Amino acid sequence: MDIGIARTFLEVVKTGSFVGAANNLHLTQTAVSARIRVLEEQLDRPVFIRNKAGAKLTQAGEQFLRFATTLVQVWARAQRAVALPPGRETVVTVGAELSLWSPLLRHWLLWMRRECAEIAVSTHIEASERLMEQVQDGTLDVAVLYAAPSRPGIIAELLFEEKLVLVRTTPTNARLEPEDHVQIDWGEEFAASYQAAFPDQPNAVVSISYGPLALDYILATGGSGYFRKGFIRPYLEEGRLAVVPGSPEFSYSAYMVHSTKADPGVMDRVRAGLHAAAAIAI
Template sequence: MDVTLARTFLAVVETGSFMEAANHVHVTQSTVSMRIKTLEEQLGQSLFDRSKAGASLTAVGRRFQRHALSMVRVWEQARIEVALPPGYQSALTVGGQFSLWDGFLLKWLALSRTDAPEIAIRTQIGFSDALMQRLIEGNLDLAIIYTPQSRPGFRIEKLFEEELVLVSSAPQTTEPPGPNYIYIDWGPEFQADHSQFFPEISIPGIYMELGSLGLKYLLENPASGYFPHRLAKPLLDQGRLQLVEGAPRFNYPAYAVYPKDSEQNALAKILPPLRQAAGET
């Protein structure tokens, strides 16, 4: 069904009049009548009761209303995600694991704006499995994740080795991770390793999904938590944080995954700055 028909239907619902709906969607009243008639013929049901007072929904019309709303919302979302912004030659959608945006993918994004300003970039955040599935379904052009799946037609490229270390903003007087420990959700890979090494912390006292918030909390309160070494290093060098001795470290290689046949298109222009950002990490 044409989304224009759904928009016209919703305009009649909102205004209660074919004439007012025509003004709303900027067409003639006869066009509105024709669109509603076409819609009713496609559905095989009457959607409005017509009278001199206007148009009111039938029982079928009320049921169809939520579907029309859903259709328009889906179309608007698709238009935002797929349409090429003015002034750009192409667009790419890139997904990255939560922990990889801070200090790495944000740096790559800035480099890409310099090296390939003609490419519009849309970004998504998620965990490895979900991002890999979006890539397979064609909803992503590039995924940067910890645990890629080997699939025909896709290239997997290692970028760098991520290391999560336990750091503290106060002297540790107990065995790690310590009483003021905050758990940062770095993804399923970290969850599995954390459960193995710290089975006693099944329910942490403080749980956070965003690493940037966790780091801010550490700098403002005496506490400890796991963070990528590349993020913690400047603060360790400044003496604002300290490594917790004896705590296990967790290593996760970061990979770029993309279709093999895409290296000659717009993606080829943003891969070099991605490799550059990885080399500087």
């Protein structure tokens, strides 16, 4: 079985169409169709029903789906095992959202170096949706992200629950205008909760998708915004920021996500390191 064919099959399943799969894989639609045709010839039965709405799995396709996922994951693990650095037992590939790297993943990397020197580590930064896709297709062993969606064959373990708090720059007697509030993208759930809590708040003049950049901005110009409590704790202690009294707090949970087929022993060590890092960072 050509792994490229299995990946193409999974991409058609994910996008629901040959066109979408071709775009994501940077192939022509003809090439995607040819790969699926080869697969169907090898299985001696169709795996998709094609129509104007896209592509839907046949019963045979449903059966092949779990095997295709396993094939791709096993191949990815085999590639990493063959490329092991000298003196290492295995390699673990971990991805995370950008906002989680500092300080959580930095502490985790230091913990792994100290406690699990026999494990090689490969790390990546991606958007949450892409991280989930990479865990599903076996490219990643573990993803650390907020608001993990439910996916078949994937386990999402609560890593920690953090709070988003409204803070402002000091001195607190300095007047701030509504346009001094910076809107930070903490996901759809936060946006809905924020809108419910502040229905009369005008649209933000400045919106920033990355928390650390938003923090640098308000520290330079003065202003307010919602931030992860653990991240801004040093600024609260230094007196550069202050929590706005009476403001609502919002839950913001982080998850460790991995395949049900992941090596339990490796996951135990990764999990222990992440919990140790969370105890320091949060």
